[in-house]
Amino acid sequence: MRAIVLEQFGSVANFRERDVPIGRPGRGQVLIDVAAGSVNPIDIKTRVGRGAAKWFPVIPPVILGWDIAGKIVNCGPDTDTFSLGEDVFGAIGFPGLAQANADYVIADVAHIAKKPASISFEESAAAAMAGLTAWQAFNQNDGLHAGQKVLVHGASGGVGHLAVQMAKACGCHVTGTSSGRNRQFVQSLGADGHIDYQKTPIPNYPGDFDFILDPIGGDVTLASLGLLKQGGHLVTLNPPGDDQAERKARELGVVFQFILMKSSSSDMEQVAKLLGSRVISAHISASIPLSHLADAHLLMESGRTVGKISLIR
Protein backbone atom coordinates (compact mmCIF):
# COMPACT_ATOMS: atom_id res chain seq x y z
CA MET A 1 0.00 0.00 0.00
CA ARG A 2 0.97 3.62 -0.36
CA ALA A 3 2.06 5.44 2.80
CA ILE A 4 3.64 8.80 3.47
CA VAL A 5 6.69 8.16 5.61
CA LEU A 6 8.49 10.82 7.64
CA GLU A 7 12.14 9.89 7.14
CA GLN A 8 13.43 12.13 9.93
CA PHE A 9 12.14 14.92 12.15
CA GLY A 10 12.13 18.34 10.50
CA SER A 11 10.65 19.99 7.46
CA VAL A 12 8.01 18.66 5.07
CA ALA A 13 10.86 17.83 2.70
CA ASN A 14 11.38 14.77 4.90
CA PHE A 15 8.13 13.14 3.74
CA ARG A 16 8.49 10.32 1.19
CA GLU A 17 5.77 8.34 -0.52
CA ARG A 18 6.61 4.65 -0.01
CA ASP A 19 5.15 1.26 -0.83
CA VAL A 20 4.79 -0.61 2.46
CA PRO A 21 3.11 -3.93 3.36
CA ILE A 22 -0.54 -3.94 4.46
CA GLY A 23 -0.74 -5.16 8.07
CA ARG A 24 -2.95 -7.92 9.49
CA PRO A 25 -5.37 -6.93 12.23
CA GLY A 26 -4.77 -8.64 15.59
CA ARG A 27 -7.23 -9.34 18.40
CA GLY A 28 -9.73 -6.51 18.79
CA GLN A 29 -8.50 -4.85 15.60
CA VAL A 30 -9.81 -4.22 12.09
CA LEU A 31 -8.13 -3.27 8.83
CA ILE A 32 -9.64 -0.14 7.26
CA ASP A 33 -9.43 0.93 3.62
CA VAL A 34 -9.02 4.64 4.31
CA ALA A 35 -11.20 7.00 2.24
CA ALA A 36 -10.26 10.23 4.03
CA GLY A 37 -8.14 11.59 6.83
CA SER A 38 -7.33 14.98 8.24
CA VAL A 39 -4.45 16.99 9.65
CA ASN A 40 -4.21 18.25 13.24
CA PRO A 41 -1.61 20.47 14.92
CA ILE A 42 -0.23 17.35 16.63
CA ASP A 43 0.91 16.11 13.18
CA ILE A 44 2.95 19.25 12.68
CA LYS A 45 4.39 19.27 16.22
CA THR A 46 5.31 15.59 15.94
CA ARG A 47 6.87 16.05 12.51
CA VAL A 48 9.41 18.44 14.04
CA GLY A 49 10.10 16.12 17.00
CA ARG A 50 7.78 17.65 19.60
CA GLY A 51 4.05 16.96 20.07
CA ALA A 52 3.30 13.25 20.29
CA ALA A 53 7.01 12.56 20.63
CA LYS A 54 6.62 14.00 24.17
CA TRP A 55 4.01 11.45 25.19
CA PHE A 56 5.36 8.24 23.64
CA PRO A 57 8.38 7.14 21.58
CA VAL A 58 8.25 8.35 17.96
CA ILE A 59 11.26 7.09 16.07
CA PRO A 60 11.54 7.99 12.35
CA PRO A 61 11.13 6.59 9.77
CA VAL A 62 7.52 6.77 10.85
CA ILE A 63 4.02 7.16 9.39
CA LEU A 64 2.10 9.97 11.11
CA GLY A 65 -1.64 10.76 11.12
CA TRP A 66 -4.50 9.89 13.49
CA ASP A 67 -7.82 10.82 11.83
CA ILE A 68 -9.43 8.31 9.49
CA ALA A 69 -12.71 7.38 7.86
CA GLY A 70 -13.09 4.36 5.64
CA LYS A 71 -14.40 0.83 5.11
CA ILE A 72 -13.54 -2.26 7.17
CA VAL A 73 -11.90 -4.80 4.85
CA ASN A 74 -10.55 -7.34 7.38
CA CYS A 75 -11.52 -8.19 10.96
CA GLY A 76 -9.31 -9.75 13.61
CA PRO A 77 -10.72 -11.93 16.43
CA ASP A 78 -13.01 -10.28 19.05
CA THR A 79 -14.33 -7.54 16.80
CA ASP A 80 -17.99 -8.62 16.91
CA THR A 81 -19.36 -5.10 17.27
CA PHE A 82 -18.16 -4.31 13.72
CA SER A 83 -18.47 -6.19 10.45
CA LEU A 84 -16.75 -6.45 7.08
CA GLY A 85 -17.75 -3.69 4.68
CA GLU A 86 -18.89 -1.33 7.46
CA ASP A 87 -18.03 2.38 7.19
CA VAL A 88 -16.29 3.69 10.30
CA PHE A 89 -14.31 6.69 11.48
CA GLY A 90 -12.19 7.76 14.41
CA ALA A 91 -9.18 9.48 15.89
CA ILE A 92 -7.32 6.25 16.46
CA GLY A 93 -4.40 5.06 18.52
CA PHE A 94 -3.93 8.19 20.63
CA PRO A 95 -1.86 8.54 22.73
CA GLY A 96 0.30 6.32 20.54
CA LEU A 97 1.09 5.98 16.85
CA ALA A 98 -1.80 5.32 14.47
CA GLN A 99 0.01 5.49 11.10
CA ALA A 100 -3.06 6.93 9.40
CA ASN A 101 -1.28 8.64 6.49
CA ALA A 102 -1.63 5.54 4.35
CA ASP A 103 -4.15 3.78 2.11
CA TYR A 104 -4.94 1.19 4.81
CA VAL A 105 -4.73 1.40 8.57
CA ILE A 106 -5.19 -1.03 11.45
CA ALA A 107 -7.44 0.32 14.22
CA ASP A 108 -8.53 -1.00 17.61
CA VAL A 109 -12.30 -1.39 17.63
CA ALA A 110 -12.11 0.38 21.00
CA HIS A 111 -11.14 3.53 19.06
CA ILE A 112 -13.64 3.69 16.19
CA ALA A 113 -17.33 4.39 15.68
CA LYS A 114 -19.74 3.63 12.86
CA LYS A 115 -19.81 6.50 10.39
CA PRO A 116 -23.26 8.12 10.17
CA ALA A 117 -24.61 7.19 6.72
CA SER A 118 -25.58 10.79 5.97
CA ILE A 119 -22.06 12.16 6.62
CA SER A 120 -19.26 11.93 4.07
CA PHE A 121 -15.99 10.14 4.77
CA GLU A 122 -14.25 13.48 4.43
CA GLU A 123 -16.38 15.27 7.02
CA SER A 124 -16.33 12.43 9.53
CA ALA A 125 -12.53 12.15 9.36
CA ALA A 126 -12.26 15.93 9.73
CA ALA A 127 -14.44 15.83 12.85
CA ALA A 128 -12.61 12.92 14.49
CA MET A 129 -9.74 14.24 16.66
CA ALA A 130 -11.07 17.81 16.82
CA GLY A 131 -14.58 16.63 17.74
CA LEU A 132 -13.38 14.03 20.23
CA THR A 133 -11.16 16.62 21.92
CA ALA A 134 -14.00 19.14 22.25
CA TRP A 135 -16.33 16.39 23.53
CA GLN A 136 -13.82 15.13 26.10
CA ALA A 137 -12.97 18.68 27.23
CA PHE A 138 -16.63 19.45 27.86
CA ASN A 139 -17.30 16.13 29.56
CA GLN A 140 -14.83 16.33 32.40
CA ASN A 141 -16.67 16.09 35.74
CA ASP A 142 -20.39 16.60 35.18
CA GLY A 143 -20.18 18.29 31.76
CA LEU A 144 -21.92 21.43 30.52
CA HIS A 145 -25.39 22.54 31.57
CA ALA A 146 -27.99 24.65 29.80
CA GLY A 147 -27.70 28.32 30.65
CA GLN A 148 -24.00 28.21 31.47
CA LYS A 149 -21.68 30.84 30.01
CA VAL A 150 -18.92 29.28 27.92
CA LEU A 151 -15.89 30.93 26.32
CA VAL A 152 -14.21 29.09 23.44
CA HIS A 153 -10.81 30.44 22.43
CA GLY A 154 -9.67 29.67 18.89
CA ALA A 155 -13.32 29.34 17.90
CA SER A 156 -12.53 29.37 14.17
CA GLY A 157 -10.05 26.48 14.40
CA GLY A 158 -10.49 22.72 14.19
CA VAL A 159 -11.37 22.07 17.83
CA GLY A 160 -12.95 25.47 18.47
CA HIS A 161 -15.49 25.46 15.64
CA LEU A 162 -16.86 22.09 16.76
CA ALA A 163 -16.73 23.13 20.42
CA VAL A 164 -18.88 26.21 19.77
CA GLN A 165 -21.53 24.03 18.12
CA MET A 166 -21.43 21.42 20.93
CA ALA A 167 -21.76 24.01 23.67
CA LYS A 168 -24.69 25.66 21.85
CA ALA A 169 -26.34 22.25 21.54
CA CYS A 170 -26.11 21.97 25.34
CA GLY A 171 -28.07 25.22 25.65
CA CYS A 172 -25.08 27.29 26.77
CA HIS A 173 -24.45 30.97 26.05
CA VAL A 174 -21.28 30.79 23.94
CA THR A 175 -18.66 33.42 23.21
CA GLY A 176 -15.94 32.59 20.69
CA THR A 177 -12.60 34.29 20.07
CA SER A 178 -10.77 34.61 16.76
CA SER A 179 -9.30 37.40 14.68
CA GLY A 180 -11.79 39.82 13.09
CA ARG A 181 -11.27 38.04 9.77
CA ASN A 182 -13.16 35.01 11.14
CA ARG A 183 -15.91 36.84 13.07
CA GLN A 184 -18.67 35.93 10.60
CA PHE A 185 -17.57 32.30 10.50
CA VAL A 186 -17.69 32.05 14.31
CA GLN A 187 -21.10 33.70 14.39
CA SER A 188 -22.32 31.30 11.69
CA LEU A 189 -21.56 28.43 14.10
CA GLY A 190 -24.16 29.83 16.49
CA ALA A 191 -21.89 31.76 18.87
CA ASP A 192 -23.83 34.37 20.84
CA GLY A 193 -20.79 36.58 21.20
CA HIS A 194 -17.50 37.11 19.39
CA ILE A 195 -14.29 38.72 20.59
CA ASP A 196 -11.45 39.73 18.30
CA TYR A 197 -8.43 38.63 20.36
CA GLN A 198 -6.17 40.87 18.29
CA LYS A 199 -8.10 43.99 19.35
CA THR A 200 -9.27 43.25 22.91
CA PRO A 201 -6.85 42.24 25.67
CA ILE A 202 -8.19 39.26 27.66
CA PRO A 203 -8.57 41.16 30.97
CA ASN A 204 -11.10 43.42 29.13
CA TYR A 205 -13.35 40.52 28.08
CA PRO A 206 -16.70 40.32 29.87
CA GLY A 207 -16.07 37.86 32.75
CA ASP A 208 -18.18 35.44 34.75
CA PHE A 209 -17.72 32.36 32.59
CA ASP A 210 -18.66 28.92 33.92
CA PHE A 211 -16.36 27.15 31.49
CA ILE A 212 -13.48 28.17 29.24
CA LEU A 213 -12.06 25.93 26.52
CA ASP A 214 -8.53 27.07 25.84
CA PRO A 215 -6.77 25.50 22.86
CA ILE A 216 -4.10 28.24 22.95
CA GLY A 217 -2.26 27.84 26.27
CA GLY A 218 0.52 29.93 27.86
CA ASP A 219 -0.38 33.56 28.61
CA VAL A 220 -3.89 33.06 27.23
CA THR A 221 -4.50 30.42 29.90
CA LEU A 222 -3.14 32.60 32.69
CA ALA A 223 -5.15 35.67 31.69
CA SER A 224 -8.31 33.67 31.05
CA LEU A 225 -8.43 32.18 34.56
CA GLY A 226 -9.44 35.64 35.78
CA LEU A 227 -12.57 35.52 33.57
CA LEU A 228 -14.07 32.53 35.41
CA LYS A 229 -16.72 32.82 38.06
CA GLN A 230 -15.96 31.20 41.46
CA GLY A 231 -15.81 27.43 40.95
CA GLY A 232 -15.60 27.88 37.17
CA HIS A 233 -13.54 25.49 35.07
CA LEU A 234 -10.85 26.11 32.44
CA VAL A 235 -9.64 23.23 30.30
CA THR A 236 -6.49 23.86 28.31
CA LEU A 237 -5.33 21.65 25.45
CA ASN A 238 -1.69 22.65 25.59
CA PRO A 239 0.45 21.30 28.42
CA PRO A 240 1.48 24.06 30.86
CA GLY A 241 5.25 24.42 31.16
CA ASP A 242 5.07 25.10 34.91
CA ASP A 243 2.63 25.28 37.83
CA GLN A 244 1.72 28.99 37.44
CA ALA A 245 -1.79 28.33 36.11
CA GLU A 246 -2.42 25.70 38.78
CA ARG A 247 -1.38 28.13 41.54
CA LYS A 248 -3.36 31.05 40.08
CA ALA A 249 -6.46 28.85 39.77
CA ARG A 250 -6.16 27.83 43.42
CA GLU A 251 -5.86 31.49 44.51
CA LEU A 252 -8.93 32.43 42.45
CA GLY A 253 -11.04 29.47 43.57
CA VAL A 254 -11.44 28.07 40.05
CA VAL A 255 -10.56 24.76 38.43
CA PHE A 256 -7.66 24.47 35.96
CA GLN A 257 -7.08 21.32 33.97
CA PHE A 258 -4.93 20.18 31.06
CA ILE A 259 -6.39 17.30 29.10
CA LEU A 260 -4.87 15.03 26.50
CA MET A 261 -7.36 13.51 24.08
CA LYS A 262 -7.73 9.74 24.32
CA SER A 263 -9.02 7.56 21.52
CA SER A 264 -12.36 6.14 22.62
CA SER A 265 -15.08 4.32 20.75
CA SER A 266 -17.81 5.37 23.20
CA ASP A 267 -16.88 9.07 23.01
CA MET A 268 -16.51 8.81 19.22
CA GLU A 269 -20.06 7.42 19.10
CA GLN A 270 -21.29 10.56 20.91
CA VAL A 271 -19.58 12.72 18.27
CA ALA A 272 -21.10 10.48 15.56
CA LYS A 273 -24.58 11.09 17.00
CA LEU A 274 -24.07 14.86 16.91
CA LEU A 275 -22.77 14.68 13.33
CA GLY A 276 -25.48 12.31 12.16
CA SER A 277 -28.23 14.54 13.55
CA ARG A 278 -26.55 17.66 12.08
CA VAL A 279 -26.29 19.20 15.55
CA ILE A 280 -22.64 19.77 14.63
CA SER A 281 -20.87 19.77 11.29
CA ALA A 282 -17.22 19.97 10.38
CA HIS A 283 -16.26 22.86 8.13
CA ILE A 284 -13.61 21.80 5.63
CA SER A 285 -11.63 24.75 4.31
CA ALA A 286 -9.22 22.69 2.20
CA SER A 287 -9.26 19.15 0.77
CA ILE A 288 -5.78 17.99 -0.09
CA PRO A 289 -4.77 14.62 -1.61
CA LEU A 290 -2.69 12.42 0.70
CA SER A 291 0.08 12.49 -1.91
CA HIS A 292 0.34 16.26 -1.18
CA LEU A 293 0.58 15.80 2.61
CA ALA A 294 3.40 18.35 2.72
CA ASP A 295 1.02 21.05 1.42
CA ALA A 296 -1.52 20.16 4.10
CA HIS A 297 1.17 20.45 6.79
CA LEU A 298 2.34 23.83 5.51
CA LEU A 299 -1.22 25.15 5.50
CA MET A 300 -1.92 23.89 9.02
CA GLU A 301 1.43 25.19 10.24
CA SER A 302 0.33 28.72 9.32
CA GLY A 303 -1.88 28.65 12.43
CA ARG A 304 -4.64 30.32 10.41
CA THR A 305 -6.73 27.26 9.55
CA VAL A 306 -10.47 27.89 9.44
CA GLY A 307 -12.27 24.69 10.47
CA LYS A 308 -10.37 21.68 9.17
CA ILE A 309 -8.01 20.55 6.43
CA SER A 310 -8.95 17.15 5.09
CA LEU A 311 -6.78 14.55 3.38
CA ILE A 312 -8.51 12.86 0.49
CA ARG A 313 -7.41 9.67 -1.29
Ligand SMILES: NC(=O)c1ccc[n+]([C@@H]2O[C@H](COP(=O)([O-])OP(=O)(O)OC[C@H]3O[C@@H](n4cnc5c(N)ncnc54)[C@H](OP(=O)(O)O)[C@@H]3O)[C@@H](O)[C@H]2O)c1
Ligand atom coordinates in the same frame (compact mmCIF):
# COMPACT_ATOMS: atom_id res chain seq x y z
N1 LIG B 1 -4.56 18.16 24.36
C1 LIG B 1 -5.10 17.54 23.32
O1 LIG B 1 -5.45 16.36 23.40
C2 LIG B 1 -5.30 18.29 22.03
C3 LIG B 1 -6.16 17.77 21.05
C4 LIG B 1 -6.39 18.54 19.89
C5 LIG B 1 -5.75 19.77 19.75
N2 LIG B 1 -4.90 20.19 20.71
C6 LIG B 1 -4.21 21.49 20.58
O2 LIG B 1 -5.20 22.50 20.53
C7 LIG B 1 -4.73 23.56 19.71
C8 LIG B 1 -5.79 23.92 18.71
O3 LIG B 1 -6.02 22.85 17.81
P1 LIG B 1 -6.88 23.12 16.50
O4 LIG B 1 -6.95 21.85 15.75
O5 LIG B 1 -8.13 23.81 16.85
O6 LIG B 1 -5.89 24.17 15.77
P2 LIG B 1 -6.09 25.06 14.50
O7 LIG B 1 -7.22 24.55 13.68
O8 LIG B 1 -4.78 25.19 13.83
O9 LIG B 1 -6.48 26.51 15.08
C9 LIG B 1 -6.33 27.59 14.22
C10 LIG B 1 -7.28 28.69 14.66
O10 LIG B 1 -6.84 29.25 15.90
C11 LIG B 1 -7.16 30.64 15.91
N3 LIG B 1 -6.22 31.33 16.82
C12 LIG B 1 -4.88 31.37 16.75
N4 LIG B 1 -4.37 32.08 17.79
C13 LIG B 1 -5.44 32.49 18.52
C14 LIG B 1 -5.59 33.26 19.72
N5 LIG B 1 -4.52 33.74 20.38
N6 LIG B 1 -6.83 33.45 20.21
C15 LIG B 1 -7.91 32.94 19.56
N7 LIG B 1 -7.84 32.24 18.41
C16 LIG B 1 -6.62 32.00 17.90
C17 LIG B 1 -6.97 31.06 14.46
O11 LIG B 1 -7.88 32.10 14.23
P3 LIG B 1 -7.39 33.44 13.47
O12 LIG B 1 -6.80 32.97 12.16
O13 LIG B 1 -8.66 34.20 13.32
O14 LIG B 1 -6.35 34.08 14.35
C18 LIG B 1 -7.32 29.80 13.65
O15 LIG B 1 -8.62 29.84 13.08
C19 LIG B 1 -3.40 23.09 19.12
O16 LIG B 1 -2.33 23.62 19.87
C20 LIG B 1 -3.45 21.60 19.29
O17 LIG B 1 -2.18 21.00 19.36
C21 LIG B 1 -4.65 19.49 21.83
